[in-house]
Amino acid sequence: MSVKTLCLGALSFEDGTGYDIKKLFEAAFSHFHSASYGSIYPALRQLEADGLVSCRVEPGERHPDRKLFSLTEAGRAALIEDLTRLPAAEAIRSDFLVLLFFAHLLPTEALAAKLDEIERYYRQELDYLEGIADACEHTAGIAYTIEQGIRVYRSKLQLLTERRAALLADHRKLPKEWSAACSPSD
Amino acid sequence: MSVKTLCLGALSFEDGTGYDIKKLFEAAFSHFHSASYGSIYPALRQLEADGLVSCRVEPGERHPDRKLFSLTEAGRAALIEDLTRLPAAEAIRSDFLVLLFFAHLLPTEALAAKLDEIERYYRQELDYLEGIADACEHTAGIAYTIEQGIRVYRSKLQLLTERRAALLADHRKLPKEWSAACSPSD
DNA sequence: TCGAACATGTAAAAGGTTACATGATTAC
DNA sequence: GTAATCATGTAACCTTTTACATGTTCGA
Numbered sequence: 414m415s416v417k418t419l420c421l422g423a424l425s426f427e428d429g430t431g432y433d434i435k436k437l438f439e440a441a442f443s444h445f446h447s448a449s450y451g452s453i454y455p456a457l458r459q460l461e462a463d464g465l466v467s468c469r470v471e472p473g474e475r476h477p478d479r480k481l482f483s484l485t486e487a488g489r490a491a492l493i494e495d496l497t498r499l500p501a502a503e504a505i506r507s508d509f510l511v512l513l514f515f516a517h518l519l520p521t522e523a524l525a526a527k528l529d530e531i532e533r534y535y536r537q538e539l540d541y542l543e544g545i546a547d548a549c550e551h552t553a554g555i556a557y558t559i560e561q562g563i564r565v566y567r568s569k570l571q572l573l574t575e576r577r578a579a580l581l582a583d584h585r586k587l588p589k590e591w592s593a594a595c596s597p598s599d
Numbered sequence: 600m601s602v603k604t605l606c607l608g609a610l611s612f613e614d615g616t617g618y619d620i621k622k623l624f625e626a627a628f629s630h631f632h633s634a635s636y637g638s639i640y641p642a643l644r645q646l647e648a649d650g651l652v653s654c655r656v657e658p659g660e661r662h663p664d665r666k667l668f669s670l671t672e673a674g675r676a677a678l679i680e681d682l683t684r685l686p687a688a689e690a691i692r693s694d695f696l697v698l699l700f701f702a703h704l705l706p707t708e709a710l711a712a713k714l715d716e717i718e719r720y721y722r723q724e725l726d727y728l729e730g731i732a733d734a735c736e737h738t739a740g741i742a743y744t745i746e747q748g749i750r751v752y753r754s755k756l757q758l759l760t761e762r763r764a765a766l767l768a769d770h771r772k773l774p775k776e777w778s779a780a781c782s783p784s785d
Numbered sequence: 786t787c788g789a790a791c792a793t794g795t796a797a798a799a800g801g802t803t804a805c806a807t808g809a810t811t812a813c
Numbered sequence: 814g815t816a817a818t819c820a821t822g823t824a825a826c827c828t829t830t831t832a833c834a835t836g837t838t839c840g841a
Contacts, residue, residue: 414694415800422701432820441700445693452801454822478821492701497709501695501717507631508600509687510747514627515608515678516740523683531687553769554702557762561696564754572747576739583739601828618792638829640794664793791838799830810819 414499416452417460421492424466424484431457431480440545441555444538444562457482465491513580521581528580532573539566600685602638603646607678610652610670617643617666626731627741630724630748643668651677699766707767714766718759725752 419442423434431453438448457480460466465488471479484492509531516524542562551559605628609620617639624634643666646652651674657665670678695717702710728748737745 414697419697422697425701425704430820431822432818442697445691445696447690449802450820450822451803451824458822479819480821489704493704496698496701496705499694501698501713502720503695504633504692505631506690506692508685509689510631510744511600511605511608511628512682512687513740513743515611515682517738518611518675518679519682527687534688552703553762553765554699557699557758557766558696560762561755561758564758565751568750568754569747572743572750576743576746579739580743616792617794618790635830636792636794637796637831644794665791666793787841789838789840791836793835795833797830797832800828802825802827804825805823807821808819810817812817813815 414495416448416456417465418492418495418499419446419448420453420456420460420482421465421484421488421495424482425489425492428481428483430482441558444542444566445558460488464488516580525581528573528577532570535566535570535573539563539570542566600681602634602642604678604681604685605632605634606639606642606646606668607651607670607674607681610668611675611678614667614669616668627744630728630752631744646674650674702766711767714759714763718756721752721756721759725749725756728752 419438420434423429423437426437429437431450434453434457435448435450438446442448457466457468461468461482465485466482467485468480468482471481509527512519512527519527539562542559546556546559546563605624606620609615609623612623615623617636620643621634621636621639624632628634643652643654647654647668651671652668653671654666654668657667695713698705698713705713725748728745732742732745732749
């Protein structure tokens, strides 16, 4: 699912500029997706060329050169097709878990600093999500995305609290014959 | 944290080939990172050029041209530096949550199919992780990565079970003035 | 014998981020 | 007056995936 699909989705709620779309992503998608201007603006241009969105320029209203994009009928169809066709997978890239996997190599203080860093990050995300959870009436789907974020961050924070001491105490021990004894699907 | 760092990490446990490294990633990293041969082999070549790994060829033992890589002292130092320096962030790209965010556009049957698909995926990952959790003695860090995976997948499965009916019943309702009433950090 | 696992690699393409470049408006 | 927000865009770079290309060995 690429930025183009996300832009179509954003415009399915209401017309907006590239800037508006970026704001929506930051406000609503922050815990499960992200996109930069460098991908949004080219995507919108491409979508317009493909007839999936239309564009009207609103000059002078407040800001110059405000390009308001609207989803066309073809765009709505393409969005539904993308959502239906593309696998609903999750691509997780957690540098934090990678770090823990190799934690036996780190000095204790460096590991402690990382644990603090990730804990602050989790708390910040959790606070934000708890704040928006009841802010307005969401669709069941949107409420789900928020609730999953809340539960997952709570789980992660709890595990972090439970295991902090064990991680700091234990992190120098090396596993014996990891690949021989533990490879599971061989 | 790039594939190069991951390769250094894999070799910190024991010497191995590109193929071995890929297997370790599949066995141990599957729920928080992934890497293909197309990135691993070039990474190893680059690491060798940089003196961070060394390579000895084992011909004829069982398979021809088996290139065994070892971490050098410089490589171990570079790994520790990477792990310490790079932010321990998490980059999550959940096409499933994106789909739910726009679920109001989908026919009920298409949504139901997606819910089934993701549930199967979660269960499969959870079963796998539960299987390896007690398979051998892990470092505290490795045990943590497994336990976090288990708890997160359990949370996700539970939410999915709780909300399935609500999602299927409710998914056509549109949020009123999402951007005006709900944008949180404005 | 046939498919799975072992084993290495390349090239093109896709997809995205970062940094840069610009300038008006609004709130303090 | 000055910092944040609004607003658009490009270009270079980075990383990774996908698809291709090749060949052996082992177990059923």
